[in-house]
Amino acid sequence: MIGNLNGYVKNYRSCLNNPLFNEKPFDRWHAFQYCILAANYKSSDVICGNTVLRVERGQFLTSIKSLAETFGWTDKKVRCWLTLLEKMNMLSAKGHAKGTTVTVVNYKIYQSEGQAERQELCEHWASTGQQLKKDKNNINNNIPPTIEEVRVYCLERENRVNPEQFIDYYESKGWLIGKSKMKDWKAAVRTWERRNHEQSSKGNTDKFTNKKFGDYL
Numbered sequence: 001m002i003g004n005l006n007g008y009v010k011n012y013r014s015c016l017n018n019p020l021f022n023e024k025p026f027d028r029w030h031a032f033q034y035c036i037l038a039a040n041y042k043s044s045d046v047i048c049g050n051t052v053l054r055v056e057r058g059q060f061l062t063s064i065k066s067l068a069e070t071f072g073w074t075d076k077k078v079r080c081w082l083t084l085l086e087k088m089n090m091l092s093a094k095g096h097a098k099g100t101t102v103t104v105v106n107y108k109i110y111q112s113e114g115q116a117e118r119q120e121l122c123e124h125w126a127s128t129g130q131q132l133k134k135d136k137n138n139i140n141n142n143i144p145p146t147i148e149e150v151r152v153y154c155l156e157r158e159n160r161v162n163p164e165q166f167i168d169y170y171e172s173k174g175w176l177i178g179k180s181k182m183k184d185w186k187a188a189v190r191t192w193e194r195r196n197h198e199q200s201s202k203g204n205t206d207k208f209t210n211k212k213f214g215d216y217l
Contacts, residue, residue: 013037024072028081031071035060035091039104041111048098058107063099076155083152144175145185153186159193160200166192 015021016037026034038060046053046061055061067078082102085091092103104110142149150163166189175182182188 011037026071031081032085032090034070035102035104036110039107051098053098058104059101061099061101076158080152080155083148143182143185144170150189153189157193160196161189161192
């Protein structure tokens, strides 16, 4: 049992070559550790074909496909994970013609040496953990959800629900189901998902329109 969670321990990039570290599939924290270890300790130029890209401290150049292969995940799961960590202010990812540049937010404090920076790191993890717990407790009650939340949930479930259509439909209804205020938007997504599946089973592969959904809800 861990008694004291204060302070931090150093980790080494050689972990990336350890077969235990590379057992697949990664969990989400394991994947984040990989990003910290893979990030540049100092800025450098990377040659990609005929282009020279500047990769700053705390960044590394990769691709969704490469991360998926490394983590033992699907491309969709990688995209959902990146979206989650951007929301938690842990990573940011920017796609471009040569791939994806991943930036570890607050990279300097993960490589800290001074007491002040170590304290900052402890406070950062404490606040991140509290926010994640809060998000988990409140996510279904977040009415209306953002289009990105709906998009991530639909990607996780690999359904054919159109996030824009879902948002537009319920905005037009004032986020009501019948005469009652919606309480769980994820349950509403799953309802659309089931109806999609039922239609597909009957040989109708067209996506639902708002008019069709109005017949169900």
